[in-house]
Amino acid sequence: MTSTLGFAILAVLARGDRTGYDIAAAMRRPVGYFWTAGHSQIHGELQKLRTACLVEFETAHGPGPQDKKVYRLTAAGEAALREWVTAPPRERVERDELVLKTYASWLADPETVRRLFADQLALHEARLADYEQAEASYDGPPPFGDPRFGNYATLRCGLGYERHRAEWCRWVLSQLGDGG
Amino acid sequence: MTSTLGFAILAVLARGDRTGYDIAAAMRRPVGYFWTAGHSQIHGELQKLRTACLVEFETAHGPGPQDKKVYRLTAAGEAALREWVTAPPRERVERDELVLKTYASWLADPETVRRLFADQLALHEARLADYEQAEASYDGPPPFGDPRFGNYATLRCGLGYERHRAEWCRWVLSQLGDGG
DNA sequence: GGCAGCATGTAATTCGTTACATGATTCA
DNA sequence: TGAATCATGTAACGAATTACATGCTGCC
Numbered sequence: 051m052t053s054t055l056g057f058a059i060l061a062v063l064a065r066g067d068r069t070g071y072d073i074a075a076a077m078r079r080p081v082g083y084f085w086t087a088g089h090s091q092i093h094g095e096l097q098k099l100r101t102a103c104l105v106e107f108e109t110a111h112g113p114g115p116q117d118k119k120v121y122r123l124t125a126a127g128e129a130a131l132r133e134w135v136t137a138p139p140r141e142r143v144e145r146d147e148l149v150l151k152t153y154a155s156w157l158a159d160p161e162t163v164r165r166l167f168a169d170q171l172a173l174h175e176a177r178l179a180d181y182e183q184a185e186a187s188y189d190g191p192p193p194f195g196d197p198r199f200g201n202y203a204t205l206r207c208g209l210g211y212e213r214h215r216a217e218w219c220r221w222v223l224s225q226l227g228d229g230g
Numbered sequence: 231m232t233s234t235l236g237f238a239i240l241a242v243l244a245r246g247d248r249t250g251y252d253i254a255a256a257m258r259r260p261v262g263y264f265w266t267a268g269h270s271q272i273h274g275e276l277q278k279l280r281t282a283c284l285v286e287f288e289t290a291h292g293p294g295p296q297d298k299k300v301y302r303l304t305a306a307g308e309a310a311l312r313e314w315v316t317a318p319p320r321e322r323v324e325r326d327e328l329v330l331k332t333y334a335s336w337l338a339d340p341e342t343v344r345r346l347f348a349d350q351l352a353l354h355e356a357r358l359a360d361y362e363q364a365e366a367s368y369d370g371p372p373p374f375g376d377p378r379f380g381n382y383a384t385l386r387c388g389l390g391y392e393r394h395r396a397e398w399c400r401w402v403l404s405q406l407g408d409g410g
Numbered sequence: 411g412g413c414a415g416c417a418t419g420t421a422a423t424t425c426g427t428t429a430c431a432t433g434a435t436t437c438a
Numbered sequence: 439t440g441a442a443t444c445a446t447g448t449a450a451c452g453a454a455t456t457a458c459a460t461g462c463t464g465c466c
Contacts, residue, residue, distance in 0.1 A: 053425080054327055061334035071445050084329035091426065093447060113434040114445040128337075135334050136342040138349060139327035143454095147234055147319035149264035149387055153380040154241035154315050157308075160374055162316040169318060191405055194340055200333040203405070207329055207398050214394040218387050225371055225383070233453075251417050271454065273419060293462040294417040323426095 052102065052130065055095050058085045060123060060131040063105060065197050067122040070096055080201060083208055096121060104130055152222065160226045167226075171219035178212040181205060232282065232310065235275050238265045240303060240311040243285060245377050247302040250276055260381060263388055276301060284310055332402065340406045347406075351399035358392040361385060 052060075062068060062076045073096075074089040087095070099105045104127035109117040123131070148170060155163050184205055191206075192198035232240075242248060242256045253276075254269040267275070279285045284307035289297040303311070328350060335343050364385055371386075372378035 054325075054330070055425085057334075058330055061330065064334060064337060069445070070447095071443095081330075081333065082323070084324050084326045084333070086323040086325070086426095088427065089445090090428085090447075090449095112445085113436090113443090115433050116446055118445055131334060132337050135331050135338045136346050138346065139331060142325065142327060143262070143266040144264050145234075145266070145322065146264045147322060149384050150234070150238055150241065150261075151315050151319060152383045152387070153261065153264070154237075154244060154311060155383070156375055156377050156379045157244060157312050158315045163374075166316050166318065194343075194405055194407070195336055197336050199336045199405070203332045203335070203402055204329050206401060207332070210394040210398050211391075214390040218390050221386060222383055225374055225379070227374070235453080249417070250419095251415095266454095268455070269417090270419075270421095270456085292417085293415090293464090295461050296418055298417055 052099070052104065052134075053095070054085070055087055055091065056099055056104070057131060057134050058087070059092065059095055059099065060104060060127055060134075063121060063123045064128065064131060067120050069118050069120055071118075073121070080204070084204060099127070103127075164223060164226050167219050167222050171216055171223065174212050174216040174219060178209070178216060181209045181212060185209065232279070232284065232314075233275070234265070235267055235271065236279055236284070237311060237314050238267070239272065239275055239279065240284060240307055240314075243301060243303045244308065244311060247300050249298050249300055251298075253301070260384070264384060279307070283307075344403060344406050347399050347402050351396055351403070354392050354396040354399060358389070358396060361389045361392060365389065 058077070058081060059073055062073050062081060068076070070089065070093050074087070074092050077085065077087050077092065096105065100107070103124055105121050106124050107119040107121045109119055111117055151166070188198075188202055191202050238257070238261060239253055242253050242261060248256070250269065250273050254267070254272050257265065257267050257272065276285065280287070283304055285301050286304050287299040287301045289299055291297055331346070368378075368382055371382050
């Protein structure tokens with residue numbers, strides 16, 4: 051049973067051969083926007099994937115005390131990834147600390163709640179500006195079938211999410227009265 | 231160090247005294263929309279909260295082999311909750327399986343991707359209808375300071391989220407060409 | 411009599427984070 | 439000489455899921 055992290059790794063390798071280190075870098079940016087893992091988790095998962103014959107590697111020298119391992123998808127790995135892609139995702143429970151705080155916010159002083167949401171709003175607006183700049187670097191949506199379609203479509207999801215979040219923060223602020 | 235789950239439990243108890251069983255029920259609906267836990271996790275956490283003197287309980291009889299325990303917030307518990315509410319939430323990594331699949335979707339057959347997104351769209355539209363009905367039962371936003379403000383504000387977040395998701399699904403479908 | 415709901419817990423396992431441990435290459 | 443980057447791994451801990459385990463009350 052390959053975990054979702056396993057498929058995240060396969061999805062990275064589908065775009066080109068990588069070392070564990072490279073995969074960890076991809077898991078920060080851009081994959082980190084929707085899936086993350088530290089390098090320790092990745093090395094462990096790579097061993098499981100190899101046992102399952104979904105990836106293989108070639109060693110190359112340096113740098114460092116051990117040889118580096120350049121991983122690539124096997125035919126079985128690509129087939130497994132392809133099948134997983136269109137299988138319905140299992141329901142993940144939402145865990146959102148800000149929303150939980152909001153649920154209990156009626157207990158708190160409106161002025162400190164205002165500060166909390168103003169900070170969150172600034173954060174979402176900053177990310178939004180960032181994503182908008184990234185979007186501007188595209189010349190329209192890449193065609194489906196191009197790996198860049200994946201990048202663009204996920205960016206588009208992030209844009210929508212940040213807009214929704216910013217708007218919600220603004221709404222909460224609007225409910226807090228006119229305290230300044 | 232109280233965990234976020236601990237504060238979720240305190241947030242439920244702030245609305246009234248509950249047994250562990252009742253808390254577990256609340257963690258399915260309505261708290262489950264933004265935080266969840268099974269009863270086994272809750273019973274364990276309640277013991278930690280009691281050790282930290284943030285909650286206390288009174289036993290009452292039946293049903294069942296043991297007496298039931300009705301928990302309530304202590305003064306220290308309420309203070310801790312109040313302080314936590316306005317402290318900035320720690321950044322949670324997003325883990326979104328559907329977006330991950332989208333990132334790898336360029337590998338797959340457009341027709342099966344279409345089915346995946348059509349199903350997801352239906353799911354979000356159903357939830358949206360559900361939330362819209364819940365919103366209609368309110369007579370406008372409750373005032374801040376009322377516990378119902380928490381319920382309404384989180385519902386409002388859910389509405390925005392489902393709308394954003396549905397719209398994104400529609401956009402992905404629009405990019406898949408006219409295959410039927 | 412049987413089933414749903416109330417009610418509490420423990421155990422096993424997996425997933426994820428953080429810290430520990432090592433060490434060469436490249437650039438300033 | 440020193441810092442950043444490349445590169446791989448193990449260990450310890452905490453968070454979360456699932457399964458196991460028990461048994462009364464109230465309703466049909």
